[in-house]
Amino acid sequence: MNKYVVSLSPHIHGREDVRKIMWGVVYAMIPALLVSIYFFGLDSVRVTLISVASCLLVEYLIQRFFLKGKISITDGSAVITGILLAFNVPANLPNWIIVVGAIVAIGIAKMSFGGLGKNPFNPALVGRVFLLIAFPVQMTSWPKPHALFSDGVVDAITGATPLGILKEGLKNGMSVDQIMQSGEMPRYVDMMLGNMGGSLGEMSAIALLIGAIYMFWKKIITWHIPVSYLGSALAFALIFWLIDPVHYVNPLFHLVTGGLMLGVFFMATDMVSSPMTPVGMIVYGIGCGVLTMLIRLFGAYPEGVSFAILLMNAFVPLINAGFKPKRFGEKIVKK
């Protein structure tokens, strides 16, 4: 008598796969990567390659020699961390600092907690924030962007990010209008396209949006986190701008500068470190938005995206416990 496979239902599986999801995120980052190469040239390629390679290497070494288990570096998750880390640093960052960032990101923030799926914090952001605190000078010296290979050695010139210029100006008692017209500040259209000082990946809002649309299409991310994050951040900015336009800049400026778009679509939406329920995701998104703006408007740092997301990452277990989905048939349950 023939014997057949016996297993419990369901007997079919959808075409979803971790590998597919992870590489999908990698593909979604390509437009922003291309923009950064356009503006920063080979430096951008260098930073990205060093970052990705060291993330993969650190994960490999830990899995091979510490955990002595299965090597799973081809699942794409370390590649994402590598690219995201590169996206969050200036293009002129020395190689050794990038390697340190990768060790912190993968070694401490990811593998120490048990690897893929177990890390409470976004690894790339932990790496980035570590570098920002440990190497503040190198991490805030931004090369001025220049069109690809236009002239050789502009890398030496450094300038601040628009958010940095704003913060500095306000500190010196200037009004928002004065700062905007000071000549240091790039035009809006340049900011939207990415022609401004900043980290690799946060240059072009449009390129990031293209990647985000791809992820929506592939169902890698849902609307909950991006919409609530962006919505609350912009609402926050709008309220202060309406009250006092002399000291607070308009929401559009906040939208196209700094790491907001990158954070909203690529880092806050990180599956592993974000909440599990739709309502929880909205709460988390609002938390990220409000914290980002609190830091941008009132904090010591010009940018608050990384800190905001990491802080909200820490709240995720509580959010998961506190915001359960509304069960089918729950509203009429009488206890």
Next chain:
Amino acid sequence: MKLKTFIKGGVHPPENKISAGEKIVEVPLPKTVYVPVQQVLGAPSVPVVKKGDRVKTGQLIAKGEAFISANVHSPATGTVSKIEEVTDSSGYRKTTIIIDTEADEWEEGIITDKGIQRECTLSPEEIISKIKSAGIVGMGGATFPTHVKLMVPPDKKAELLLINGVECEPYLTSDHRLMLERGEELMAGIQILMKALKVEKAIIGIENNKKDAIAHLDALSRSFSGISVQALKVKYPQGGEKQLIKAITGREVPSGKLPVEVGCVVQNVGTAVAVYEAVQKNKPLIERIVTVSGFVSHPANYLTRIGTPVSVLLELSGGIPEKAGKIINGGPMMGKAVNNAEVPVTKGTSGILVFPEDISLRHEPITCIRCSKCVQACPMSLEPYYLAQLSEIKDWEKCEKNMVMDCIECGSCMYVCPSYRPLLDYIRMGKTQVGKIIRSRVK
């Protein structure tokens, strides 16, 4: 017609309704039939025949004595050769009456004439008693005794009968063919069910991938008062009782309660036809329509006697292919895999699927990446990843608190899991344990 559907969760597996165009073919009586005495979601029935007895087609051979149980009748004429434990299509070993068959000689009173008889003058009580004695169970696969479902508790009131023609499982087409080919009997059966429940209104829910059935029944329904057809968007698991009620009426059956709580009773189309035959033709439930599909050379829909070995149907469909890896009793989402092809067709067998080796084995599971796709897919708005985790660490208290008992085991969570985690295996374990705890509390 505006398409309706349920709101929360659900998935869209490939439909693969490859046997949809195949007319129902009657299977010749096999030499031997194997009739398990328990073909119901309830207590086993007690055999009333013994080895060597001669039985007629339609004769009672096992009596359902418990409240939730169902009579079993002989699907053929012949001699009882053995009564012993046999593995049936549910995968369990059950007491089975084995009959060597000969040409049909019908039990007295059974009308074999195919003429449609619409009028029914019986009282609701008489109808329910006829249904009970005919051993009818829910034929969508759940096999709950139909007469029990029709006995509405005195403090509740049914106002709407929903007829389940959704057939949301991929591959299966037995209900589809039944609606197309036996529409009139179906309609007459629905009227009898309405009478038994004392309701004025019945709605047949059909997914929009069966447009011909929708059109056919919609046309037929004009000559039957109170019956209408509702087309539904294609989404699994719409055939789930609670999901169907939600889709058609917008009402949510409260957690842990029965559909009658919101005034509804749901019956499968196959059940309605069986009810028609039982009430109008005195014919007990001894045959059903079974889809044979998947990796076979001739996918088909068969009208087959209960107790027919699955291998007989597979032989008619071109035999079991060399590279067959799995045989499933039921649909691919909720069906049960059987370990051999000799198991008999039972009252709940809606389909037999053969899968090739390459898709028979599960992928190796990897770690959960907390993507929350299972939470989004769950039609009961549970958190499958969490329930599975809680079951894994045997925290039954939290399992119960997180409503593990509400799980309908539709498999949507596992279907979408990108880490191939055995979520439903763990959740079933949790349900079993929590169920035990709840029952021990009542005692």
